[in-house]
Amino acid sequence: MAASREDRVIYLDNAATTPCDPRVVEAMLPYFTEHFGNTGSRNHRYGWEAEAAVDTAREQVAALLGADEKEIIFTSGATESNNLAIKGVAYMYEKAPAGSGACRGHIITTSIEHKAVLDPCKRLQKEGFEVTFLDPPADGVFTAAMVEAAIRPDTILVSMMWANNEIGTINEVPQIGALCHARDIIFHTDATQWAGKMPVDVERDCIDLLSLSGHKLYGPKGIGALYVRRRKPRVRLQALVDGGGQERGYRSGTLNVTGIVGLGKAAALAKAEMDAEGQRLLALRKRLESMVTSQLDHCAVNGHADKRLPHIANISFGFVEGESLMMACKELAVSSGSACTSASLEPSYVLKGLGVGDELAHSSLRLSMGRFTKDSDIDAAVASIVKAVRKLRELSPLYDMHNEGIDLSKVEWGHH
Amino acid sequence: MAYGPKIIDHYENPRNVGSFGTQADIKTRRDVGVGLVGAPECGDVMQLQIKVNQENGLIEDAKFKCFGCGSAIASSSLATEWLKGKTLDEGLAIKNTQIVEELALPPVKIHCSVLAEDAIRAAIADYKTKNGIATQAEQSAAH
Numbered sequence: 001m002a003a004s005r006e007d008r009v010i011y012l013d014n015a016a017t018t019p020c021d022p023r024v025v026e027a028m029l030p031y032f033t034e035h036f037g038n039t040g041s042r043n044h045r046y047g048w049e050a051e052a053a054v055d056t057a058r059e060q061v062a063a064l065l066g067a068d069e070k071e072i073i074f075t076s077g078a079t080e081s082n083n084l085a086i087k088g089v090a091y092m093y094e095k096a097p098a099g100s101g102a103c104r105g106h107i108i109t110t111s112i113e114h115k116a117v118l119d120p121c122k123r124l125q126k127e128g129f130e131v132t133f134l135d136p137p138a139d140g141v142f143t144a145a146m147v148e149a150a151i152r153p154d155t156i157l158v159s160m161m162w163a164n165n166e167i168g169t170i171n172e173v174p175q176i177g178a179l180c181h182a183r184d185i186i187f188h189t190d191a192t193q194w195a196g197k198m199p200v201d202v203e204r205d206c207i208d209l210l211s212l213s214g215h216k217l218y219g220p221k222g223i224g225a226l227y228v229r230r231r232k233p234r235v236r237l238q239a240l241v242d243g244g245g246q247e248r249g250y251r252s253g254t255l256n257v258t259g260i261v262g263l264g265k266a267a268a269l270a271k272a273e274m275d276a277e278g279q280r281l282l283a284l285r286k287r288l289e290s291m292v293t294s295q296l297d298h299c300a301v302n303g304h305a306d307k308r309l310p311h312i313a314n315i316s317f318g319f320v321e322g323e324s325l326m327m328a329c330k331e332l333a334v335s336s337g338s339a340c341t342s343a344s345l346e347p348s349y350v351l352k353g354l355g356v357g358d359e360l361a362h363s364s365l366r367l368s369m370g371r372f373t374k375d376s377d378i379d380a381a382v383a384s385i386v387k388a389v390r391k392l393r394e395l396s397p398l399y400d401m402h403n404e405g406i407d408l409s410k411v412e413w414g415h416h
Numbered sequence: 417m418a419y420g421p422k423i424i425d426h427y428e429n430p431r432n433v434g435s436f437g438t439q440a441d442i443k444t445r446r447d448v449g450v451g452l453v454g455a456p457e458c459g460d461v462m463q464l465q466i467k468v469n470q471e472n473g474l475i476e477d478a479k480f481k482c483f484g485c486g487s488a489i490a491s492s493s494l495a496t497e498w499l500k501g502k503t504l505d506e507g508l509a510i511k512n513t514q515i516v517e518e519l520a521l522p523p524v525k526i527h528c529s530v531l532a533e534d535a536i537r538a539a540i541a542d543y544k545t546k547n548g549i550a551t552q553a554e555q556s557a558a559h
Contacts, residue, residue, distance in 0.1 A: 319483065321460070321483050321484050321485055321488075322485075323486060324484065324485050324486050324488075324489055327427060395482055396481060396482070396483045397481035397483060398456060398483045399483075400481060404440070406439060413455030414534070
């Protein structure tokens with residue numbers, strides 16, 4: 001059945017996942033059927049072919065980060081990378097043994113990390129580590145000074161995302177890295193939204209551990225990497241998966257050769273095209289934000305004005321609710337900070353953390369552009385959003401009340 | 417969220433959207449009962465209004481506005497349809513489960529139907545208060 005006009009959806013959810021670049025798929029294909037060997041097979045051609053492909057990919061990923069290829073561990077994705085980095089460091093560098101009752105070590109992170117960082121930290125908390133979750137300022141940008149104020153003598157690890165996945169705000173990662181190095185604290189950054197979009201130099205940026213994911217940079221799903229610094233300082237991790245000792249013992253399991261080849265190719269493409277693509281995406285984002293905010297009142301672009309990724313726009317709309325807004329923009333594939341899209345009924349913890357009012361936090365859209373987003377997609381998206389917000393405001397009792405001068409914060413709302 | 421066709425229909429073509437006047441008007445109009453339920457921070461606010469024919473006591477018109485998800489909008493839209501032509505007592509007999517059934521609301525959206533039922537009750541109570549008619553709660557309290 002041919003796709004009807006109704007079915008054509010503009011994809012603006014590239015922060016959730018990106019399509020595989022056809023060049024990536026092309027690079028991967030021979031490794032499914034022709035060169036299908038196991039890198040562990042050291043004594044025949046199939047194994048050598050696979051190993052050579054993995055070596056190339058490792059160099060490609062290392063080159064994206066300014067790292068040495070020996071410092072790249074392939075994982076199943078950023079969630080696994082984050083788990084390995086955080087738990088691996090905590091268990092290796094603990095100050096007191098489990099069950100001793102003493103604090104096993106102090107970790108600093110933020111309250112608006114991805115769940116793949118928050119949850120490992122919460123688990124460590126239960127196991128006897130102490131964790132400081134820094135709350136964001138209103139612009140969402142964490143500074144080195146905020147981290148410095150939280151450092152204790154027993155701090156072993158700082159884990160800070162490079163850029164936030166919901167609002168795209170960019171933290172002071174190089175400065176925080178330098179601070180950690182000066183204090184002999186290991187520094188991990190979840191660079192899932194950053195890597196492949198923005199430049200990384202693990203030396204210049206003082207990074208000890210860095211997580212990235214293939215499917216956010218036009219590679220396949222199910223593959224990611226963890227950069228682990230080998231010198232100054234040499235970072236050691238306790239492995240979470242035991243077995244054949246692959247990936248220098250940090251991550252046992254037969255290597256996902258096709259995925260690794262895809263990630264390598266994706267990293268190489270991202271590096272080659274980063275400058276031009278970054279500028280193009282930034283222009284798209286600015287255009288989107290200025291068109292929306294000039295056509296609608298009571299809407300706000302969330303996060304710092306400039307310190308944001310080029311491809312993520314998060315906009316809150318007053319007096320409308322997020323899920324109905326997404327329903328009204330049915331020709332757009334976007335993400336909402338809305339409660340109702342998840343089962344939880346809670347507004348986005350990231351936007352709440354920023355102090356965005358509940359009414360606004362209930363109605364925000366995250367629009368994330370990508371390599372395949374065109375100018376005309378932005379025009380169509382803006383038209384759709386503006387129409388939807390106007391329609392929903394026609395329906396909104398809150399908009400009426402506001403326009404009649406009623407202060408919504410002073411109304412006694414029923415609670416149930 | 418994948419919704420059934422009835423929710424989508426009410427969402428895309430909501431019935432009886434509007435108000436019988438400004439906020440100040442509807443507060444004072446004695447033939448209008450207003451129910452405002454929910455809270456912005458919970459993501460749902462419904463404003464349901466009934467206009468009652470003072471001669472025969474029938475709800476001759478109903479209007480709504482809703483800040484909320486698709487299910488909340490559909491539930492309140494449906495409520496206005498059902499209220500028209502009913503007596504106050506018949507209006508009070510509308511149950512959230514009927515709304516759930518009619519719209520095929522998914523389980524996580526049942527609270528939207530509860531809110532619609534609350535809005536109906538609040539609108540009828542407001543009308544009764546404005547017109548000096550004892551509400552059920554007051555009647556039972558008096559006994």
